[in-house]
Amino acid sequence: MRVINTIHGLRAYLSSIREQRMTVGLVPTMGAFHEGHLALMRRSLENGDCTIVSLFVNPTQFGPKEDFEKYPRDFNRDSQLAADLGVHALFAPPASEMYPEGFQTNISLPKISSRYEGEIRPGHFDGVATVCAKLFNLVQPQRAYFGQKDYQQCVLIQRMVSDLNFNMEIVPVPTVREPDGLAMSSRNAFLSPEERTVAPDLYLALRQAAELAEQRERSAAAIKERAIHLLSEEPTIKVDYIEVADAESLEPCDLVDRSTVILGAIRLGSTRLIDNILLK
Amino acid sequence: MRVINTIHGLRAYLSSIREQRMTVGLVPTMGAFHEGHLALMRRSLENGDCTIVSLFVNPTQFGPKEDFEKYPRDFNRDSQLAADLGVHALFAPPASEMYPEGFQTNISLPKISSRYEGEIRPGHFDGVATVCAKLFNLVQPQRAYFGQKDYQQCVLIQRMVSDLNFNMEIVPVPTVREPDGLAMSSRNAFLSPEERTVAPDLYLALRQAAELAEQRERSAAAIKERAIHLLSEEPTIKVDYIEVADAESLEPCDLVDRSTVILGAIRLGSTRLIDNILLK
Numbered sequence A, B: 001m002r003v004i005n006t007i008h009g010l011r012a013y014l015s016s017i018r019e020q021r022m023t024v025g026l027v028p029t030m031g032a033f034h035e036g037h038l039a040l041m042r043r044s045l046e047n048g049d050c051t052i053v054s055l056f057v058n059p060t061q062f063g064p065k066e067d068f069e070k071y072p073r074d075f076n077r078d079s080q081l082a083a084d085l086g087v088h089a090l091f092a093p094p095a096s097e098m099y100p101e102g103f104q105t106n107i108s109l110p111k112i113s114s115r116y117e118g119e120i121r122p123g124h125f126d127g128v129a130t131v132c133a134k135l136f137n138l139v140q141p142q143r144a145y146f147g148q149k150d151y152q153q154c155v156l157i158q159r160m161v162s163d164l165n166f167n168m169e170i171v172p173v174p175t176v177r178e179p180d181g182l183a184m185s186s187r188n189a190f191l192s193p194e195e196r197t198v199a200p201d202l203y204l205a206l207r208q209a210a211e212l213a214e215q216r217e218r219s220a221a222a223i224k225e226r227a228i229h230l231l232s233e234e235p236t237i238k239v240d241y242i243e244v245a246d247a248e249s250l251e252p253c254d255l256v257d258r259s260t261v262i263l264g265a266i267r268l269g270s271t272r273l274i275d276n277i278l279l280k
Helices: A007-019 A035-046 A075-085 A124-139 A151-163 A186-190 A193-198 A201-214 A220-232 B007-019 B035-046 B075-085 B124-139 B151-163 B186-190 B193-198 B201-214 B220-232
Strands: A002-004 A024-029 A050-055 A089-091 A106-108 A143-147 A169-173 A237-246 A260-268 A271-279 B002-004 B024-029 B050-055 B089-091 B106-108 B143-147 B169-173 B237-246 B260-268 B271-279
Touching: A002 A007, A007 A024, A007 A089, A007 A124, A024 A035, A024 A124, A035 A050, A035 A075, A035 A143, A035 A169, A050 A075, A050 A124, A075 A089, A106 A124, A124 A143, A124 A151, A143 A151, A151 A169, A151 A260, A186 A271, A201 A220, A201 A237, A201 A260, A201 A271, A220 A237, A220 A260, B002 B007, B007 B024, B007 B089, B007 B124, B024 B035, B024 B124, B035 B050, B035 B075, B035 B143, B035 B169, B050 B075, B050 B124, B075 B089, B106 B124, B124 B143, B124 B151, B143 B151, B151 B169, B151 B260, B186 B271, B201 B220, B201 B237, B201 B260, B201 B271, B220 B237, B220 B260
Parallel strands: A002 A089, A024 A050, A024 A143, A050 A089, A143 A169, B002 B089, B024 B050, B024 B143, B050 B089, B143 B169
Antiparallel strands: A106 B106, A237 A260, A260 A271, B237 B260, B260 B271
């Protein structure tokens, strides 16, 4: 596996890949790899792409009071995991390479970013959209792979790719879970042992709400209430939101009469966890 | 010359061009071609590129009180002029193709857009940056050609290309002028015969200011004053701004001690004219 730290090095590597007429798959990450990341990489490798994983803890998508400084970082472990899978190149630039002096361009998707994670984390999705646009232009992949765990991010990126006419496909990859249902997340490492035992409640609550919908309950309010009720029984959990939304636009729904998604976010101590279930 | 109206058609055309390993040059325009546009096309054709001209009067870069509706349009004439030069393809999409329902992505460069044209035309440069990013992704040219007459736009686009890592070169092309010095502009067509006789004063004023700088005057205030004084003698001219700015960042300068640009904008009746001179 090639480890590349500069834009110049990345472009040189890609030009040799393109001469061999290989297709290119991109897996954008912030490192701290878990099985969710590895599933993205495996999916790209299965698709036959030359797989490029980017590893960049992007400062612009963290708010001033968020966990940028303490976000987990372990380059040697991540690099070994990617290499063992057969990833072709790991692009791990320093921040100065991505945001040189004078940098000022910002990409925003105001409708998608106004709700849920975007409402709670102002500026977060601008940071995500902008860094992904940079990575898409740098790598010019045929496909980029994103985890469905970050459902709103998937919708945002798909909308941006469509709006800005990036000539590529976004491949959403199903959430990978711990045996007890907790969605894999780099932030799970922040949970205390007590918080970790309670954390699967988010998925269990969404699962119960989804089951209600599968039993033909069409009222979004009733579906949300099922999840909120279960979560309210655990005093250490603070619910940020539970919402039933159109799966494509993310507009909240009153009735489940099309493709919808149940989105949820909770706080456990200082850790935020998010999850979602798609209703067909 | 191929006339293409859909994104699908453009992508199909470009894929055949790329199979022939031709480089691609893009000339983004809003039509109403004059010698300035033709100079961009000639430059691209000289560079040996397969030259694609886009013709799209982009609604998002016009303010609600601006001249979108009355902006000059003559597709047949434009198409003939481009074909006569040897342009390979003219991409002229309808607005519904560029901005389908649900479109929401916006690109902004807040520092560059806060001044001069951006201050007077709020949202203008967001519209320009966003549509150019779309065109760059659609055409994926090796080079795109822009007129130096719109100096601030050139700086904006170069900054965006650098910030978002578009893998292409922006080629600024010197302003083409009428024999009396007036910069070619599609909006010159709006000038009454009386206004047309006064219009070259903008360039003459910038020219006199530049000559002062060439005579080693280093005070930006003195240089600006020279231009403003000349323009103030013509009562039908309203000066929007005259500014001496760093040629790269566009920050206003107090002293001319590096590469700077003198920027000017005036109103003649309901028509706005802009122009600039680079100081070496």
